[in-house]
Amino acid sequence: MSGIVSSEAHKPPTERRTGQGRDLLIVFIAAMTVVAPLLLPMTAYYLNLLMQASTYAIAVLGLTIVLGYTGQINLAQAAFFGLGAYSVALGTVSFGLPFWPALFAGIIIASVAGVVLGLTSLRLGGHYLAMVTISFQQILMLVLTNWISLTRGPDGIPGIARPIVFGFSFADSGTYLALCVGVLWVVGFCVGRLKHSKLGRAMQAVRDNELAAGVVGVDVYRTKVIAFTLCALFGGLGGGLFAGGFTYISPDQFGFAESVVFLTMALLGGVRSPFGAALGTALLILLPEWLRFLKVTYLAVYGGAVILIMVFMPRGIWGFLEALRQRLCPLAVLPVGRVAPLPLTTQVAREDGSIILEVNQLSKHFGGLKAVDEVELSVRRNTVHALVGPNGSGKTTLLNVLSGIYKPRNGQLFFDGQAVTRLLPHERAGRGIGRTFQNVRLFTAMSVLENIIVGAERPGNEVTVGSTGVEQHALAALDFVRLAELRNQTVQSLSYGHQRLAEIARALAGSPKLLLLDEPGAGLNTVEKSELVQLMKRLKGHGLTILVIDHDMNLVEQVADRITVLNFGRRIADGPQAEVLRNPEVMAAYLGNVKTHVAP
Amino acid sequence: MGIALQLLFTGLGIGSIYALVALGFVLIYRATNVVNFAQGDFAMLGAFSMVVLCIDLEFPYWLGILITVVAMLVFGALFNLAVYYPLRNRGFQPVIISTIGASILLENGVLAAYGPRPQALPSFFSFQGFSVGPIFFDSQYLVILGVTVVMVTLQYLFFERTLLGKKMQATSQDKEMASLLGIPVALMIMLTFIYSSALGGLAGILVAPILFVSVGMGSSIALKAFAASIIGGFGDVTGAIVGGLALGVVETFGSAYISVPYKDAFAFIVLVVFLLFRPQGLFGEKVAEKA
Numbered sequence: 001m002s003g004i005v006s007s008e009a010h011k012p013p014t015e016r017r018t019g020q021g022r023d024l025l026i027v028f029i030a031a032m033t034v035v036a037p038l039l040l041p042m043t044a045y046y047l048n049l050l051m052q053a054s055t056y057a058i059a060v061l062g063l064t065i066v067l068g069y070t071g072q073i074n075l076a077q078a079a080f081f082g083l084g085a086y087s088v089a090l091g092t093v094s095f096g097l098p099f100w101p102a103l104f105a106g107i108i109i110a111s112v113a114g115v116v117l118g119l120t121s122l123r124l125g126g127h128y129l130a131m132v133t134i135s136f137q138q139i140l141m142l143v144l145t146n147w148i149s150l151t152r153g154p155d156g157i158p159g160i161a162r163p164i165v166f167g168f169s170f171a172d173s174g175t176y177l178a179l180c181v182g183v184l185w186v187v188g189f190c191v192g193r194l195k196h197s198k199l200g201r202a203m204q205a206v207r208d209n210e211l212a213a214g215v216v217g218v219d220v221y222r223t224k225v226i227a228f229t230l231c232a233l234f235g236g237l238g239g240g241l242f243a244g245g246f247t248y249i250s251p252d253q254f255g256f257a258e259s260v261v262f263l264t265m266a267l268l269g270g271v272r273s274p275f276g277a278a279l280g281t282a283l284l285i286l287l288p289e290w291l292r293f294l295k296v297t298y299l300a301v302y303g304g305a306v307i308l309i310m311v312f313m314p315r316g317i318w319g320f321l322e323a324l325r326q327r328l329c330p331l332a333v334l335p336v337g338r339v340a341p342l343p344l345t346t347q348v349a350r351e352d353g354s355i356i357l358e359v360n361q362l363s364k365h366f367g368g369l370k371a372v373d374e375v376e377l378s379v380r381r382n383t384v385h386a387l388v389g390p391n392g393s394g395k396t397t398l399l400n401v402l403s404g405i406y407k408p409r410n411g412q413l414f415f416d417g418q419a420v421t422r423l424l425p426h427e428r429a430g431r432g433i434g435r436t437f438q439n440v441r442l443f444t445a446m447s448v449l450e451n452i453i454v455g456a457e458r459p460g461n462e463v464t465v466g467s468t469g470v471e472q473h474a475l476a477a478l479d480f481v482r483l484a485e486l487r488n489q490t491v492q493s494l495s496y497g498h499q500r501l502a503e504i505a506r507a508l509a510g511s512p513k514l515l516l517l518d519e520p521g522a523g524l525n526t527v528e529k530s531e532l533v534q535l536m537k538r539l540k541g542h543g544l545t546i547l548v549i550d551h552d553m554n555l556v557e558q559v560a561d562r563i564t565v566l567n568f569g570r571r572i573a574d575g576p577q578a579e580v581l582r583n584p585e586v587m588a589a590y591l592g593n594v595k596t597h598v599a600p
Numbered sequence: 601m602g603i604a605l606q607l608l609f610t611g612l613g614i615g616s617i618y619a620l621v622a623l624g625f626v627l628i629y630r631a632t633n634v635v636n637f638a639q640g641d642f643a644m645l646g647a648f649s650m651v652v653l654c655i656d657l658e659f660p661y662w663l664g665i666l667i668t669v670v671a672m673l674v675f676g677a678l679f680n681l682a683v684y685y686p687l688r689n690r691g692f693q694p695v696i697i698s699t700i701g702a703s704i705l706l707e708n709g710v711l712a713a714y715g716p717r718p719q720a721l722p723s724f725f726s727f728q729g730f731s732v733g734p735i736f737f738d739s740q741y742l743v744i745l746g747v748t749v750v751m752v753t754l755q756y757l758f759f760e761r762t763l764l765g766k767k768m769q770a771t772s773q774d775k776e777m778a779s780l781l782g783i784p785v786a787l788m789i790m791l792t793f794i795y796s797s798a799l800g801g802l803a804g805i806l807v808a809p810i811l812f813v814s815v816g817m818g819s820s821i822a823l824k825a826f827a828a829s830i831i832g833g834f835g836d837v838t839g840a841i842v843g844g845l846a847l848g849v850v851e852t853f854g855s856a857y858i859s860v861p862y863k864d865a866f867a868f869i870v871l872v873v874f875l876l877f878r879p880q881g882l883f884g885e886k887v888a889e890k891a
Contacts, residue, residue, distance in 0.1 A: 073696065120872065124879055127635040127834075130696060131826050132875065135868035138823065146861040256819070260704055267697065300708035306701025310694045311686045 030185040037177040047173045048246070049285060054180040055242035057281040060265045061184075061191045061274055062234030067263070068271035069200060070227035071207030072122065076133035077262040079140045080235025082254030083110040085243035086144065086151065087236070092161040099163035103240040107233055114232025118225040137256050144251035156250025160243050173245075180241050187234060188274040195273075198457050198470075201446070203227050205454045208443035215403050217429035217458025217510060257299065264302055267309050270318025272445075279318055339484060342476040342508065342542075356381045356514055356545050357402075362411030364394075364401050371397040373569035374411070379514065379562075384536060384546045386560035386577075388553070390589060394569040395549045396438055399518050402547075403435045404428045416513060430459035434512030436503045438519045438549075442491045448502055449487035452478050455506035462511060477509035478502075481535060497528040504535070515539070517548040521555050533558045553590075557581070565589065602734025607852050613741035613810070615848020616748035617643075620803035621825035622832070622840035623755070624796035629835055630772035631792040632684065634695040638703040640822020642800025646672055647808040647817065648710055649801070651719045661724055665805055669798055676797025680790045688789075703819065711815045718812035744806045751802070752841060768792060820864065824851070827871040833881030842882060 037050070059081045066074050084106035091102025113136075121132040144151050151157075162171045163179075170176045194200040202223045205213035214220045243249050261284065269280020284302075313320050359377035363370065372394045379385045387395050400406045402413065404425035413421045420428055434455075443451050452474035456463055463473045478484045481501040486494065494502060500520060507515055517536075521529050529552070536546060536559045550556055556563065556577075563580040565573040567589045573580045580586060621643055628636045646668055653664035683702045687695045729738040759765035770778045771788040779785045803821070811817060825840075828847045832839025847867055855863035874881060 071693065073693065075700075120876055124875065127629075127692070127696070128830065128875065128879070130635070130637070131823070131830070132872070134823060135827070135871055139865050139868050142862055142865050257704075260700065263697070263700070297708065297712040300705050300712055303701045303703070303705030303708060306704065307683060307698050310698040310701065314690070314694060 034178050034182045034185065037174045037181065042174065044173065047177055049289065051173070051177050051180055051245035052242070053282050053285040054177065054184045055238045055245060056262070056265065056285065057184050057278045058180075058187050058238030058241065059235045060238075060262055060269075060277040060281045061187050062231035062238075063262060063266040064191055064271060064274055064277045065194065065203070065234070066227045066231035067266060068273070068276075069195060069203040069207060070224060072224055072227065073130045074133050074228065074231055075130055075256070075259050075263065076117070076137040076140075077231070077235050078254045078256070078258035079133075079137045080110040080114060080232040081239035081242065081258070081262070082140060082144065082251075083113060084236030084239030084241075085249050085254065086157075086239075088240040088243040089157040089160045089249050090150070093157050093159055099161050099244060103163075103237070103244075106240040107236040110236025110239070111229050111233040114229040114235075115225065117232075118228035122224040122228060123221060133259075134256065137259055141251060141255055144254070151251070154251060156248060158248045160247045160249070162244045162247070170244075176245060180245060183237070183241060184278070187237070188278065191234075191274045191277075199223070199226065201450060201454050201457065204446055204450075205443045208445050209441045211405060211425075212437065212441035212443070213454070214425035215405070215429060215435055216455050216506060217426050217461075218454065219424075219426045219459075260306075261302070264306050264309075266316075267306065268316055270316030270320070270322075272315065273318045273322070276316050276318030280316065283317075339479040340472055340476050342473075342480045343511070353380050353382075355379065356416055357547070358412075358414040359398075359402070360412040360414070362398070362401060362413065363409045364397055364406055365409050370569045372401060372408075372566075375566065375569070375571050377564055377571070377574070379545060379547050381545050382540065382543050383561040384540050384548060384559045386556045386563045387547060387549045387566065388551070388556055388563060389566035391551075392568075393566040393589075395566055396518055397569075398566070399435065399516055399547075399549060402428075403433060403516060426459070429510060432460075432511070432513035433516065434507030434510050434514070435516035436500070436507055436518055436520060438522065440496070440499045440503050442499060442503055442506070444491050446491065447487065448483065448489050448491055448494065449474055449478065451491060451502060452487075452506050452509045455509035458510040461509075474509050477505045480508060480538075481505045497524055500524065500528075500532075501535075508539075513545065515544055515546045517546060517550075519550050520548065521550050521552050529555060553581075603856075604853075605735050607856055608849060609735060609737065609741065611849030611852035612845055613738075613744045613848070614852060615828075615845035616744045617803050617807045617821065617844075618825045618828045618847055619841045619844025620748060620751065620799055620806075621821055622829040622844045623752075623837065624799045624803075625822075625826060625829050626835060626837055626840045627792050627799075628796050631768070631789050632688070632695070634684070634692045634699070635826070636684075636796070637696060637699040637822070638679070638683070638706060638818075639796065639800055640818035640820070640825065641703050641706040642672065642675075642797050642818070643804035643807065643821050644710065644813075644815065644818030645675065645706065646801030646804025647721070647811075647813040648714065648719075648804075650721055650805050650808050651813050655719070655721065668801055668805055672798045672801030673794050675801075676794035677790060679797060680793035684789070684793065685786070688786075703822075707815050707818065714815075716815065718814040720812055721808040723809045740806075740809050744810075747802070747806060751799070755837075764791075824867045827867045829881075830871060830879075831874050831881055833883030836881070836883040839881055839883035 037047070059077055062080070063074060063077055066072050087106030087109055088099065088102045091097040091105055092099060117132065117136055121129050145154055162176055164170065170179050202213070202218045205216065205218050206220050206223050210220055265280040265284045266277055267280070268283060269278065270276025309316065315323065355378045357377070357379040359375060362372055362375045364372040375398060387398065389395050397406065401408050404423055404427070408421065412419060415428070415431055415433060418431070420431060423431070443454065449471070453470055456470045456474045456477065463469055475484060475487065478487055481504055483498060483501055483505060486498065491499065491502065504517070504520065521532055524532060533555060536548070539546060548559070560577050562575065563573070563577050564571060565580060565586050572589060573583045573586045621639055624639045624642065625635060628634070628639070649668040649671060650664050653659045653667055654661055659667070679702065683698050684695060687698055723740045724743060725739045727739050729736055729742070731737070759769055767778070767783045768788050768791060770781070770783055771785050775785050807821070824847055825844060828843035829840045830843070831847060832841070832843025847870065850870055851863060851866050854866040
C-alpha cells in the first residue's frame, strides 16, 4: 500500500481553486445576511416576514435530509416544529426557564419523538410512513388543543421570552433575526456537508436503491431512522426559534396544512440541496404576500402548484438550475493520474482449497412454489464457481437468500466458518460478501465515483480511514475495471456495459472475500463479454472467490472451475466443470432428452 | 348491554363508511401500487355535491344522488388523467405527493367556493327508524349498512365473475404481463380510478346526513379509512372491509366510555399498535420485492 497518492494528484489545480473561491463567496454572503438585519432599518412587518422565513427554512432543511437525501416522506414536520415552539413557549412562560434551556429541551423532545416515530414506522414502506406521520400530526394537534391545563388550549401562549447571551440581549427584533439567520446558515452548512459525508452517501444510496444499499453494506433501517431524527431535530430547532421570534403561538400554527406547506417549500425549491430549501421557503413566504389578491384560494393554488411541480419540475427550482448548468458545461472525461493498485490479494490469497461458503439443506418457498428446494452447495476459496440452470430454476432466488434479501424457509449458511443464516444484507456485506444484480442496481442520482465509495464504506472494510483513503480505494476499484476516467459522470450517462462494470467495481471496493455475480454477461455484446471473462480471470488471479450465475455456457466454460446445476429449485449436478458438462441429466435439463446424441 | 348493542350498531354504520373509502384505497393501491391521499376528498366532494343539489337547488334526493354518482365517475377519470397518469412511470413518491397536492387543491377549492361553515343535510327518509327492545335502529344507519353490503357483493361478483373484472385483477397483479396479453393497462387503471371515485362519492352521499358536511371531513375519513386498511391488511379487500367495520366500532365505544375530545385519536392509537405488533394486519399483505 505504498503507492497511495495524495488527492491533489487527481484534481486539476483549477478545479480546486474555483472551489475555494466559491466557498469564500458563500461565507461572505452568509456574513452579509447576518449583519444586514443589524444595520438596515426594517419595518416590523418585514422583520416578522424574514423571521418566519429563516425559522421555517431551518425546518425545511430537515426535509432536505429526510425527503431529499433519504427519499422518505415526513408529513409531520409542522408537528416537530410545534414541539420545539411549545417547549420554548411553555418553558419560558409557564416554567420560568431561560430561553436556551427551553430551546434545548424543545430540540430533545422533537428528536425523541422523531426517533420513536421512525423506529416504529420506517421498517415499513413509504405509504405507512406517510400515514403514520399524518397520524402523529393529528394526535399532537388534539393534545395541543385539548390538554388545556398544560398547553392553554386554542388560546395559545403569549409573552414568550427572547434569549440573553453573556449579558447581550436578543430582545430587539433586528438582533434576533440576525441570530435566526446565523443559525440558518450553520444548519444549511451542516446539511450541505452531510450530503458528501459517509452518512449522507448512505442516505442517498437508500433513496436511490434500497435493496442495493443493503447489499453494499448500508444499514438501511438505521440510516432511515437517523435521517428522520435529524429532520425532527431541525424541525424542533426551527420551531423553538420561531416561538422566540413571534412571542406568541397557538395550536393552529402547527397543523397538517403547515406540514404540507413545509413539504411544498422543500419540493418547490429543490429537495436535494440546502439552497433549494432556502429558496423554496423564501418564495413561498413572500409569494402569499405578493399574491394577496388570491385571498382564500391561495391554499388551493398551493395544492395545484404541488401537482405541477411534480409533473414539470420534479427536482424543484434549484434542481432545474443545476440541470441547466450541467447542460451548458457538461462534465469532461477526466484523465487519470497514478492510481494505487486495488489491494485485493491482501486478504484472500489462501489457495488451500478450503470451503468459504457452505449451504446446507437450503429451501425457499413462495406460497406453494419451491423456488429453492433443499439445495446443498460448497464454494471453495480462490475458485470461480458457476451456478447454472434453465430459467426459473431458482438461481437468482438462491443468490438472494445468500445475500440476505430473502429469508430462507429452512437450512443453514456458513460463510468463512461462521453461521450467517440470520444476518441482514448489510451484515453479510460486512462479513465480506459482495454482489451484483441481474438488472443493474446502481445509485442512479449519484456520480460513478460516489457509487463506488458507498461500496468502499462497507462496515469492516480495511481501508485507510478518512475521506481521501476511501476515495483512493474507490478510485483503485474503478481503475481495476478501467472506468476511472468516467468517475465524475452520473451513472445514468454510462452505457449499459459500463454500468455493469461500475456495479462490479462497487462490489470490489468493499474488498469482498466472496463475489456473487448475477448474470454479469446479460445484455453485453461479444467484445464486452470477452472483456468480462478477462476481468473475472484477473479477479481470480488476485485470489478472489467468485460465485457466478449465467446462461451463457460459453462464458461459464471459459471461467468456471466448478459448476452446480439447478433445475426446478433442486440441485441436479455438482462438480468440476468438465464432469458436470458431460452429465446426461444436465444435458437433458438444458436441451431436452437427448440421450441418443450423447458423445461416448 | 342495551347501550353496548346500540353502540355496536352505530359503530358498524360509521365503520361501513370507513370500509367504503378503504376499498377505494385498496383498489387503487392494487392497480397502481400507490396510495391515493385524495381518496377521502372524493367523499367530501360527494357530500358537497348533495348539499348543492338537494339543498341549494332543491332537487329531489334520487336525482341528487344520480347526478352526484355520475359526476364522481367523470371526476375519477379526470383525476386519473391529471394527477396519476403524467407520473405513472416515476415511482410511488412523486405520485403520493401529487395526490396530496390534489387533496389540498380540492379541499381549499371547495373552501373558497363554499366557505368554512359546515352544512347539514337532512336524513334521506322522514321515517326516523324503529326500536327493537333497547336498541334504536336509525333509518340512515340502516341505509348505510344496506348499501355497503350491496356494494361489496356487487364488487365481488364483478371482479370474480366478469371478464372486465378479471382483466382489472390481472392488471393489478402484473402490469407488464397484462399488457403483453393485450389488456389495455392504462384504461384498466383509469377504470379503477373511476370506480374508486364513485365509491368515495357514494360514501360521502351516505355519510352526509349523519355528519356535518365540511371541507375537512374528507381527510378525517381518509385517515381512518387508511388506518382501517392497514389494520385489515393493506392491499386486501376483505381486510379493508373488516378493518373499517372494526375501527368504527372501536371508535364509537372509545368515545362513549373513554373520552369524547380524543375520539379521533383512537383510530391512530389502534393503528400504531398494529404497526408495532402486526404490521401485516389481520389478513396480511404479501411483501416481497424481486431482486
